[in-house]
Amino acid sequence: MTVATDTLLNALATCDMLEVDGLHAFDFTLDDNRLLIECMDGRAEKRWSFTxxxxxxxxFDETRQLWTVSDDSSEYRLACLSAFSAREQEDEEHDDA
Structure with a gap:
């Protein structure tokens, strides 16, 4: 499920996972200075850092549901995704009973 909000900063504050140029990243940190994203692409570690x-x-591209972020050297496509765990799914099943 894609998280859509008015700004990328707001979307990042509520998402659980990112997709950067087709790679899924669970390991990301947003602080007052930057966004740091790390993930593995096969055996290679990928890192992105944005101010x-x-x-x-x-x-934001409404049609593709992607954010375009540029750094000093390139443009990147970023999707903010929300995830759910098996525990959350169990809780929902018990609520329905």
Whole structure:
């Protein structure tokens, strides 16, 4: 499920997982200075770091449901995703009983 909000910073505050250029990343940190994303692509570790200014300048593509974020060298496609756990699914089943 894609998380859509008015700004990328707001979307990041509520998402559980990111997709960066097709790679899924569960390990990301957003603080007052930057967004740091880390994931594995096969055996290679991938890292992205974006400043607050770069995140504020990001644009949202409504059709593709992706954010475009640029750093000094390239553009990246970022999707903010929400996840659920098996525990949450069990809780919902018990609520229905």
């Amino acid at each position: 607050q200014a770069q995140l504020k300048a990001a644009t």
